[in-house]
Amino acid sequence: MRQRLVHAILVALVASAGLVVTTPAFSAAAPVRIMPLGDSITGGPGCWRALLWDRLQRTGFTNIDFVGTLPGGGCSVAHDGDNEGHGGFQATGIANQNQLPPWLAATRPDIVLMHLGTNDIWGNIPAATILAAYSKLVDQMRAGNPSMKIVVAKIIPMAPSGCTWCPPGVAALNNAIPGWAAGKTTAQSPITVVDQFTGFDPVADTTGDGVHPDDSGFQKMSDRWYPALTPLLGGTTPPTDTTAPTTPAGLTVTVTCALTMTLNWTASTDNVGVTGYDVYRSTSGGPFTSAATTTTTTFTEPFNGPYRYQIRARDAAGNTSAFTAPITPVPPPCPSSPPPQDTQPPTTPGTPTASITCGSVTLNWTASTDNVGVTGYEIWRAPGTSGGTFASVGTSATTSFTQSGAGTFRYQIRARDAAGNISAATGPVTVVVPACPGTGTCAAVYSQGSSWSGGFQGQVTVTNTGAAATTGWTVILTFASGQRITQIWGGRTNSTASPYTITNESYNGALAPNASTTFGFLVSWNGSNSPPTVTCTRTP
Template sequence: MRRTRRSSPRLRIAPVLGLLAALLLPLCITFAPGATAAPAAADPVRVMPLGDSITGSPGCWRAVLWNRLLNSGYTDIDFVGTLPPQGCGQAHDGDNEGHGGELVTNVADQNLLPGRLAATRPDIVVMHFGTNDVWSSIAPDRILAAYTKLVTQMRASNPDMRILVAQLIPMNPASCAACAQRVVDFNARIPDWARATSTERSSITVVDQWTGFSTATDTYDGVHPNASGDDKIAARWYPALTSLLDGDAPSDPGDPGDPGGGRPSCSASFRAPSVWQGGYQGEVTVTNTSASSVTGWTVTVVAADGARLTQIWGGTLTTAADGTATVTNASWNGTLAPGANATFGFIASTPATAGTPSATVSCTARAASS
């Protein structure tokens, strides 16, 4: 794949060939009839990270995600935004649209997004937005109305926009005792909003950033992620984003005949209904978050504190050398209608020093072959 490039001028092949022809004609060297210049390479896929300080100040999960993408061969991408990088200690494409302190309701009310879209022209938006609104006790209905307005503005910028929307990471600041439950209440509303707002041409995929994320171990203040939190956030975005990158390149916004993006998508959530010394029982619920049927799913489980999955039911288990578990559906629970869910369970062994069970889970969906 090509290396990601910033906006550099394209090579002008035709004038160069004309000059070569003029130089070679005296030597009786001519070009073969019908020879044509190679077509110009396609532009990289432009990805906008959109949100508040969790995304942009410094938002080091973006650096982790960028480098994981590059190391996996996804080099034909360009992170875009009107804000520059803010450190993070590792080289990455730091352009972003994460404005510290912003409320998504203010961005919608003040029509701040259209100018930012016009300046950056994203193909995909990766959005974790609303933490400040939840902290400010703004009603979920109003936050979701702001989401809808932003999506409308994204589609006005690019009718084929692909949108990844996070269920927010947990929040438990010392100054807001009610914030933890407010996040839970708001997150519960996002999947239904996404199903109602997603279209075949401009898909919305919900990415569960809440499950398995601990404000005690993955933030430094109950709100903003530390290095462990950055790793978990990037791990959740990665399969959802690569699913879009592995599909087809974003189509030309001016071509209404291009096929849409009604691709299947799913989310996964983890809980531990039973715990004992040296192990626990885990349960993962897979939900079809798209408007199309899912005929199969794969869930990646990264258990915390050195836990290892040893037994499983409701799926087929593959375990990597580092302990990362991959679970594919069983023959009887792979087909899910929009909004439907399936559950698989497992037993995990843990070191004696392990804390409360937690795991980062991510889901990839499959559709029926056409």
């Protein structure tokens, strides 16, 4: 691509000077440009793209170029990471705001792989409205490339907590996609439908939120894209694979005195390739049910009793091996007299003092003491000067804590030690945090969830602290240490780096006085996960 660009510039310069140049011949055909288009399931980290790229390379489809204005990363398999997977975006939003044409102009794809609509379903948008957006996007693709090849997915299942309308919404959209595609396809620009729904388990194949795929989910998505894409690359549709993998051998189980159980087995073989293993469990002599999937030959979980386990292998075509013989874990002989437990709680921290600025409060307190050692402090908050319920809003390893958000609150501090003993709470301290000029009567409070090597999960609670209902809200998140948001739910952003401007979804912008809503996100980090600063504005 760079060679052609440089050559074009030289041609233009020489032509302007009135000279004649000869265009060099390029010996190799231009690579087929493939755009993965979607939301966070495609872009953050969207490792189905890595698995698909790797399989295409290994099976001879090397003259390809994944394209997009966003970079990839975060997957264990090396790949061409360019993509258009925009976390939190809706198909209807991309269509209504005409966001696709500049992406197409910048990348010039020949083929588009589109998995889009999850955030629309979350926003309770009807299937007909989503399909109308699909049609506009297809028209925009064909306007830039009349021979565009388009592969559209029936989206994977959704089972997020609290979204009762999500499963029927996904079913309605997926059931309508084939008929829509049949009416929209053309000989010059065909539309291929890929079923990403069937066989995808929203519990076993997601990260635990019922929406975003884990390793087994990404593998299943890659396996569905591959046979639909290869004919468009000049290959043939792979023959139907009906050969099941061999049964896993040598299943063993160990249980530690810490009551952790680990299964190990020898890898199965397959005529094409084993893609993973299904772990089944039986409790109290009942039937075996699915417990987990794994791409390795080991599985670990807490020992919860004399359960029985079986393992089977599966391949990319969905063929499964026979089950192993059941195995029952048995704990080893362990010391009968465990060491004495620490049951002494830390002393109560000193009553906190507050330093207040507009939109923020910093609490400081005197350290607790403990017979073994204090490991941290819990910060609890209640609304107003009286009444309400105290709820945890954060932790601190030091004797200081800062929180953003305007309003009147009461804070208490508790100390904890390594054994989980908790001190008594301090007396409450009441703080009145004024809003910064221009922020209106809207409070946003950040809290951190789980963390891991390279990232962590955060959540922001948005509260309407005004006397009238809102029609929308905007939160600005500013990270101090180079963190980048990789996925977001419950809000949307067009920002690609800090500070991030987050706006409400269609279903959580209207807040009655004192009503709250939340949005969450996954963040990558560079050696520090210090909390961001948070500001909030509201739409009257």
